[in-house]
Amino acid sequence: xxxxxxxxxxxxxxLVNKDKSMKDKRMTLKEAVSQFIKDGDNVGxxxxxxxxxxxxxTHEMVRHGFKDLTLSWQxxxxxxxxxxxxxxxxxxxxxxxxxxxxxxxxxxxxxxxxFRFLAERGMLEIEDWSNYNxxxxxxxxxxxLPFIPTRGPLGGDxxxxxxxxxxxxxxxxxxxxxxxxxxxxxxIIHVQVADQYGNCIIRGTDATCAEIAMASAHTIVTCxxxxxxxxxTQTPKDVGIPFVAVDAVVEVPFGAYPGACxxxxxxxxxxxxxxxxxxxxxxxxxxxxxxxxxxxxxIYNTKTFEDxxxxxxxxxxxxxxxxxxxxCERLA
Amino acid sequence: xxxxxxxxxxxxxxxxGAKVLEDNKIVFVGTGLPMVASLxxxxxxxxxxxxxxxxxxxxxPLNVGLPISVGDSKTFTGASFVGGLNAAFxxxxxxxxxxxxxxxAEVDKYGNLNSTMIxxxxxxxxxxxxxxxxxxxxxxxxxxxxRTILIVPHDKRKFTEKLQYVTSPGHLDxxxxxxxxxxxxGKGPYRLISTKGIFDFEEESKRMRLIHYFPGETIESxxxxxxxELLVAPDASEFAPPTEEEVRMIREDIDPNGAFVKRAKxxxxxxxxxxxxxx
Numbered sequence: 238x239x240x241x242x243x244x245x246x247x248x249x250x251x252l253v254n255k256d257k258s259m260k261d262k263r264m265t266l267k268e269a270v271s272q273f274i275k276d277g278d279n280v281g282x283x284x285x286x287x288x289x290x291x292x293x294x295t296h297e298m299v300r301h302g303f304k305d306l307t308l309s310w311q312x313x314x315x316x317x318x319x320x321x322x323x324x325x326x327x328x329x330x331x332x333x334x335x336x337x338x339x340x341x342x343x344x345x346x347x348x349x350x351x352f353r354f355l356a357e358r359g360m361l362e363i364e365d366w367s368n369y370n371x372x373x374x375x376x377x378x379x380x381x382l383p384f385i386p387t388r389g390p391l392g393g394d395x396x397x398x399x400x401x402x403x404x405x406x407x408x409x410x411x412x413x414x415x416x417x418x419x420x421x422x423x424x425i426i427h428v429q430v431a432d433q434y435g436n437c438i439i440r441g442t443d444a445t446c447a448e449i450a451m452a453s454a455h456t457i458v459t460c461x462x463x464x465x466x467x468x469x470t471q472t473p474k475d476v477g478i479p480f481v482a483v484d485a486v487v488e489v490p491f492g493a494y495p496g497a498c499x500x501x502x503x504x505x506x507x508x509x510x511x512x513x514x515x516x517x518x519x520x521x522x523x524x525x526x527x528x529x530x531x532x533x534x535x536i537y538n539t540k541t542f543e544d545x546x547x548x549x550x551x552x553x554x555x556x557x558x559x560x561x562x563x564x565c566e567r568l569a
Numbered sequence: 570x571x572x573x574x575x576x577x578x579x580x581x582x583x584x585x586g587a588k589v590l591e592d593n594k595i596v597f598v599g600t601g602l603p604m605v606a607s608l609x610x611x612x613x614x615x616x617x618x619x620x621x622x623x624x625x626x627x628x629x630p631l632n633v634g635l636p637i638s639v640g641d642s643k644t645f646t647g648a649s650f651v652g653g654l655n656a657a658f659x660x661x662x663x664x665x666x667x668x669x670x671x672x673x674a675e676v677d678k679y680g681n682l683n684s685t686m687i688x689x690x691x692x693x694x695x696x697x698x699x700x701x702x703x704x705x706x707x708x709x710x711x712x713x714x715x716r717t718i719l720i721v722p723h724d725k726r727k728f729t730e731k732l733q734y735v736t737s738p739g740h741l742d743x744x745x746x747x748x749x750x751x752x753x754x755g756k757g758p759y760r761l762i763s764t765k766g767i768f769d770f771e772e773e774s775k776r777m778r779l780i781h782y783f784p785g786e787t788i789e790s791x792x793x794x795x796x797x798e799l800l801v802a803p804d805a806s807e808f809a810p811p812t813e814e815e816v817r818m819i820r821e822d823i824d825p826n827g828a829f830v831k832r833a834k835x836x837x838x839x840x841x842x843x844x845x846x847x848x
Contacts, residue, residue: 285624285638285640285654286638286639286640287638288624288638288640288641288642311654312640312705312706338703339703339704339705339706340702340703340704340705341702341703342702342703344600344601344637344638344639345600345601345637345638345828345829346637348701348702349702352700352702353699353700356696356697356700357696357697357698357699357700358696359695359696361695362695363694363695365685365703365704366704367704367705367706367707367708367709368623368654368658368704368705368706368709369654369655369658369662369706369709370709372653372654372655372658373655373658376655387662388662388709388712388713388752388753388754389658389708389709389712389713390708390712391712391738391751391752391753392711392712392735392738392741392748392751392752392753393681393708393711393735393736393737393738394685394690394691394734394735394736395704395708395736397691398690398691398694403752406752411749411752412750412751412752413752414752440645441640441642441645441651442624442625442626442640442645442651442653442654443625443651443652443653443654443656444624444625444640444653444654445653445654445655446653447653448653448655497638497641497642499642499645500642503642504637504638561642563633563634564633564634564641564642564643564646565633565642565645565646
């Protein structure tokens with residue numbers, strides 16, 4: 238048995254030694270990424286497929302450059318795509334060593350050409366799980382337990398491609414799967430609302446963001462809206478991630494774009510496809526030019542995520558906001 | 570109820586899928602065509618159908634349009650209960666889901682599904698020939714929903730004697746009690762809908778059995794496109810084509826942007842987009 242990220246005992250120790258005071262955690266994305274992510278870390282990725290993924294954080298990670306990361310998530314799309322695309326262009330600047338996942342694709346927006354490129358060339362260590370498996374692994378991590386029993390991986394080949402152990406249940410005698418906890422070094426999460434201490438409100442799917450934040454040694458949060466502590470504590474039961482689990486808070490409107498964020502904006506599918514075009518060419522043996530042009534224009538030659546958002550026509554941004562306001566109509 | 574003369578392979582799958590769903594039951598809906606079929610069922614014979622989505626929405630009315638993701642904002646509006654993935658899967662593991670509705674890239678005669686990789690497993694696991702998205706929630710649904718409905722595009726290579734990777738367990742090796750002995754819950758695959766027909770799994774052998782073939786197909790043509798020997802129900806019959814109204818509803822009301830039901834002109838659309846992978 239081996240642990241990726243922190244072992245349960247190391248994860249415990251990380252919290253013992255952490256400053257848990259209720260302090261102002263606001264900083265820039267650049268500061269957050271350079272302070273809390275290191276080469277070789279296991280990074281827990283929040284959101285679900287292209288919903289509320291920490292896109293702004295991944296852009297900053299790409300600009301910074303990291304080596305030998307392990308990435309852990311249940312289902313993801315654009316966040317790992319941005320990291321993987323950077324690796325396809327220049328593995329000396331950015332590299333992913335390993336992924337622990339249930340799903341990497343885009344549902345209605347197709348497969349991930351980045352995943353196909355790296356996996357089919359043997360450039361990643363892959364550990365397949367299911368959505369419930371990964372969610373339960375983060376949950377075990379957040380509960381301070383070394384493992385959690387689930388039914389999920391029984392019966393198929395998933396147990397032969399991951400660290401699951403199947404035992405006879407000591408109470409029923411029937412087979413049950415034990416999944417090792419996941420305690421990432423750092424969690425990257427985008428939420429709708431946060432205060433300066435890191436109390437977070439999540440709308441729509443909770444995904445497994447609270448579990449990932451609680452399981453990780455450090456958590457970077459970006460939010461659509463930064464509000465006062467007084468306002469957020471008026472509805473304390475809405476707080477999904479407590480400040481104790483959070484280390485950095487950055488207000489980044491459109492921080493999950495071109496993915497979707499409930500109450501704020503719906504998917505920009507055209508941009509997802511445009512981003513994929515260059516990687517698809519490389520999958521077919523083509524040159525990296527198109528992908529490189531994309532990264533130069535949208536990531537390397539922009540200093541902040543605001544510069545990235547500024548590249549979209551205002552009309553398009555308003556249309557994506559309007560589409561979401563149709564999804565969840567409410568008074569302004 | 571005029572029969573449509575102009576429907577696609579995906580559209581008949583959607584209609585067949587909707588008809589398999591029962592009113593007032595809970596269905597755990599995977600991404601892609603299962604979402605379209607569930608919406609059609611809800612708008613026709615099963616208004617009391619209760620959809621559950623793995624990102625955490627329970628019982629949404631789905632009255633703001635077709636979700637294009639199982640975590641879509643559209644699945645949360647009007648939902649009775651919302652949580653995250655753990656909440657949805659715990660509810661399923663507990664036994665609240667009557668049906669799981671999933672799709673896959675490859676299936677064997679016992680209804681086991683592959684949505685992980687094409688290649689040589691285990692030796693070539695880290696260097697797949699084609700890397701597919703992975704399980705998503707499909708293997709969890711297969712392990713814990715009471716009955717599962719599967720969608721797989723029909724193709725001789727995709728209906729195969731031996732899967733390259735078993736992502737979502739069906740009836741395993743078909744032996745009596747195989748699922749129970751493996752620690753699984755639920756009765757396993759109940760129906761499979763392909764581009765050529767509808768199948769059940771014979772009670773004793775758990776083998777895939779043709780019960781309806783779609784218009785334009787015969788028992789022989791379905792067998793010829795299948796990589797293993799099919800059982801055929803004694804009363805196997807032709808499935809009625811979708812009605813014009815059903816096709817209109819799919820095209821105009823349910824999936825007007827063609828998110829999952831592509832606007833193919835030809836009746837036979839062999840390559841159901843791999844994007845319709847289960848989640």
